[in-house]
Amino acid sequence: MASSIIEASQKHPRPGDRTFAYGTAGVSPYRNLLDSVVFRVGLLAALRSQKLNGKTIGVMITASHNVPEDNGVKLVDPMGEMLEASWEAHATSLANAQNDHELIARYEHLISSLKINASTPAHVILAKDTRESGPALVTALTDALTSVGAKYDDYGILTTPQLHYLVRCLNTQHPPHSEPYGVPTEEGYYKKIGGAYAKLLQGKPRPGPITVDCANGVGAPKLRALAEYIGKDTGILDVKIVNDLVDQPSKLNYQCGADFVKTQQRPPPASQASPLARCASLDGDADRLVYYFSDSDGTFRLLDGDKIATLVASFITDLVKSAGISDLKVGVVQTAYANGSSTAYITKTLGLPVICTPTGVKHLHHAATKFDCGVYFEANGHGTVVFSHAAHTTIASHSPESPAQASALENLCALINLINEAVGDALSDLLLVEVILVHKGWGPKEWDSTYTDLPNRLVRVEVKDRTAFKTTDAERKLVEPVGVQEKVDSLVGKYKQGRAFARASGTEDAVRVYSEAAERGEAEELARLVADVVV
Ligand code: 16G
Known part of the structure; x- marks a missing residue:
């Protein structure tokens, strides 16, 4: 085994002395540096499957809402959930092994410390989003899986949630599960959610047209496929897809997508809907959704x-x-x-x-x-x-x-x-929201108008060392650097309905400051003052 891993690993050498971390959402985002990481995450995926008696594990290659040049990788556990937290450190450990010798030592250490039976057959399924670097990273992944004799199925281009769905379906086909989660195919996915949508709208008025910005990513072809399953002629999903340029990878998430809309608080330029018309944006791998519309006076309204x-x-x-x-x-x-x-x-x-x-x-x-x-x-x-x-x-x-x-x-x-x-x-x-709006007649x-958001502001602060920022109370309070939270508290106390916190980003080298207050100007001022305290 060791020799086949080494032979395969030599095709995917570790770049320089860069340190990788398996964080909030897998390893991401990195530019041109991910080849060895994906190879090593592949080794871990097989180990995870073996540890769980051959259950199917998913590997998704995507960097979600990030720029097209970036990419990332994440593992999906058997019920379609994110990788168990205690295994994140194992991914980080393999990814950072300095050379093949160390890689084998760490790999073997995992086998013995986690009491893995290395003869258990492993099964892994994989998919990628539409990024240009995807196919090369899939090769790194399948080289790893082949080197350890793991069986794998490559599902090609999927949304991240579709891969999660498939993993859960495959692991619930047999007892003790009383019922499979669904048919483990892309078509099974469309039929399951499309069928439920049609059922919920039976005898109800049609929802009317909706404009959906697909971030020029995988969501575009998949939403189109879903709409086809639901059936154009039924008229119950009248969707106008914008930002669907998947054959132009540089356009992914550019001036569009859920993250753009949420952070810029404005519609993507391509979304030209009339006042009071429903619009929605997905992100690059279609796991986020926001709605919005423009009011009769043209004001942008975000439904996040x-x-x-x-x-x-x-x-x-x-x-x-x-x-x-x-x-x-x-x-x-x-x-x-x-x-x-x-x-x-x-x-x-x-x-x-x-x-x-x-x-x-x-x-x-x-x-x-x-x-x-x-x-x-x-x-x-x-x-x-x-x-x-x-x-x-x-x-x-x-x-x-x-x-x-x-x-x-x-x-x-x-x-x-x-x-x-x-x-x-x-x-x-998206279908869920559409159904609810029809049922409520809204x-x-x-x-x-159910409630009015407090004015708020989110700022990104460049700091020398974001690891110096440690929080407690669900990231609402800083415990380190010592003394900073007291300063934040005293600022917050000066504003009506004031609230603010600072936390280190898990995905970027920065600290994020969020503030709220009764008036827009006050929320902005509070964010600025807290940022000054943090920097
Ligand atoms: C990742 C998370 C997302 C979170 C964001 C925060 C997953 C699948 N994704 O994208 O949920 O909102 O990180 O980013 O968990 P930040 O730590 O840079 O603020």
Whole structure:
């Protein structure tokens, strides 16, 4: 084994003395430096599969919303969730081995310390987004898998959530799972969520046209395919796709996409919708979604992850009640970036509990599993709903006592099929929002008027050493550098409805400062002053 790994590894040498880290969302983003990392992550994927008795592990090659020249890699665990946190350090360890000799030593150390039976057959599935560097990185990955004798299936170009879906499907085909998550094909994915969408809209008015900006990424062909499965002639998904230039890789995420819209607070130039028309943006690998519209006076209005979370949580709460189910706990998970008004709306108006976690999907997902119906969204549009085992069995076995309850129950069952529980999924979330707006009889304006965001500001601060910034309380308070939090607190105290925090970015070499206050000018001033304290 060692000799075949070394032979393959020589084709993917480690560049210089660069240090890599498997972080919040895998290893990303890096430019032209990822070949050896992907090779080594491939070795780990096979080990992970062997450790879990041959369960299927996913490897996704993508750098999400980042610039086209970057790329990244992340592992998907058997139920379609992010790699178990304790294994991130193993990925980092392999990625940073200085030479092949050290790589083998670390690889063998993992086998013995994790008590892995190296003769267990490993199975890995992989996919990539539309970036130009994708195919070469797939070669690095498959070279690694071949060198250790792992069986693999390459699914070509997929959205990140589609790969998560496939992993979960493949691992739930057999007992102890009572039911597979879905048919483990791309077509199975479209049929599952498209079918649930059609069911939820049966007998309802058509949603009308929506403009979707696909960030010039993989979301464009996949949304088109989904729309075809749903059927153009049904008229229930009348989607106008903009920014679909996947054959021009340099256009990926350029002046478009969910991250652009959220950070710039403006529509992508290509999205020319009329006032009050629904628009949405996906990111480069289609795991984030934001909505927006322009008001009658032309003002841009963003409906971000917080607005999606509140919409979804209120709909699920109503549906559970209407079905006559009383013992399911619905809750919402947010991060420190959630607008204070959204948190107040969830707790006071919807009467639901909120948990705040550190940034990064794995933290939100984990916290959401504490509820029966756990709705989680980051403000940037990344999120989904997870249903507990108890929720699944309660809903499946519930006997409705009236036609109204029966219809709500049917909708609830379809809703579970529509939602990609494995991970935040922009395509599934898009259909979910469309369904809810139709059921509520709302346009974007009615949705937007549920609560008003507090003015806020997010700034990126270049610092000498971002690792000096350590936080607590779900990243809302700094414990290091010592004394900085006291200064932030005293600034915040001067502003009506003021709130601010600073945290080290997990993906860039910078610290992010977020602020909120009752007035726009005050929120901006507060952000500036906190940034001055941090730098
Ligand atoms: C990653 C995370 C995203 C988070 C962002 C924060 C995943 C799949 N993605 O993109 O959820 O919002 O990092 O970036 O977990 P930051 O640490 O640079 O602010």
